[in-house]
Amino acid sequence: MWCAANSVTAWRRSPIPCCSRTRGEDNIAATSSVLSAFRVLEAVADAQPVGLSELARSVELPKSTVHRVLLTLQELGWIGATDSAPARWRLTYRAAAVAGRAGAAGGLRDIARPVMNELQAATTETVHLAAPDGQTLVLILRLDSPHPLRAFMALGERFALHASAAGLAYLAACGEHFTDDYLAAVTHVDPTDTRTVLDETRRRGYAVSVDEMSSGISSIGAPIVGSAGPVAALSVSGPSSRIGAERFEELGAQVRVAAAEISRTMCGGRQ
Structure with a gap:
């Protein structure tokens, strides 16, 4: 090693002294x-499929780094790249699988699945x-309708609380402080x-969403509440041709009861 030499000449010939980087500097570089x-992974998730230039602007990093x-x-x-030129990037199902395992870690999916099976059989949606x-909210479990024409959302997909029945149901069950912060952050939504x-969601126990996530799709959602507050949301979704206003009350009651059953099980039957 150049720095081990005992001569000034040898040290000067060394392009970089061997101990020029400390362990702390290496740790900082690795953390960065x-x-x-x-940051890049989350930006891809938010805007997929997304190009390199847009990503670099979003995360405020050099294009070469991104x-x-x-x-x-x-x-x-x-992540994977599209075949287009220039390439655009999107998440793979590995991200969704990890999100699913995160939900399962607390037993939520295991507790919810049998109740969801019954709800899916009763509603056929x-x-x-x-x-x-x-x-x-992040979708962690989905049971598909047997109908050829049905609602679809990929596992791992995230969606805003104000723009879906599940999100509204969850938000309605949150405390005022969380709701205030959320509505203050979402500037394009009228808070009133x-x-x-x-308020209407709390009164009836379920939320209704029509054409919010996708055109022609209606959803009905209810919160799943643990001992410390809402922990998830359950929803039924389908074409508006099958889930019309005349079915909102019927389906709302079914979703509300199913969500309450999951909530009771999570709390050991105490609710």
């Missing part, structure tokens, strides 16, 4: 790389289970109108 990777991160995430199986992730919807 990990943070960059997660490109290296994308290639690494692709090699690890977290697609049943969703979504868990909170910050100020969004949203509070009116939340």
Whole structure:
């Protein structure tokens, strides 16, 4: 090693002294790389399919850095590139699988699945289970309708609380402080109108969404509440041709009862 030599001449010939980087500096560099990777991964999830230039602007990193991160995430199986030129990036199902395992860690999916099976059989529509992730919900379990024409959402997909029946049901069960913070952050939503919807949701025990997530799709959702507050939301979704206003009360009651059953089981029957 150059720095081990005992001569000044040898040291000067060394391009980089061998101990120029400390362990602390290496740790900082590694942490920075990990943070960059997660920032890029979350940006892809929010805007997929998304191009390199848009990603770089979103995460405020150099395009060269973002490109290296994308290639690494692709090699690890977290994202994939489209065949278009230039390539656009999107999550793979590996991300959804991890999200699903996160929901299962607390037993939520195991507890909810038998109740969801009964609800799906009774309604013949697609049943969703979504868990909170910050100020969004993430789909962690889906039971598909047997009908050829049905609602579809990919596992792992995130959606805003104000723009879905599941989200509104969850938000309605949250405390005022959380609701205030959420409505203050979502600037394109009228807080007065949203509070009116939340009040109606609390009164009847379920939320209704029409054409919010997808055109021609209606959903009905109810909160799943643990001992410390809402932990998830249950919803039934399908074409508006089958889930019309005349079925809202019927389906709302079924979803509300199913959500309450899951809530009771989570709390050991105490609710």
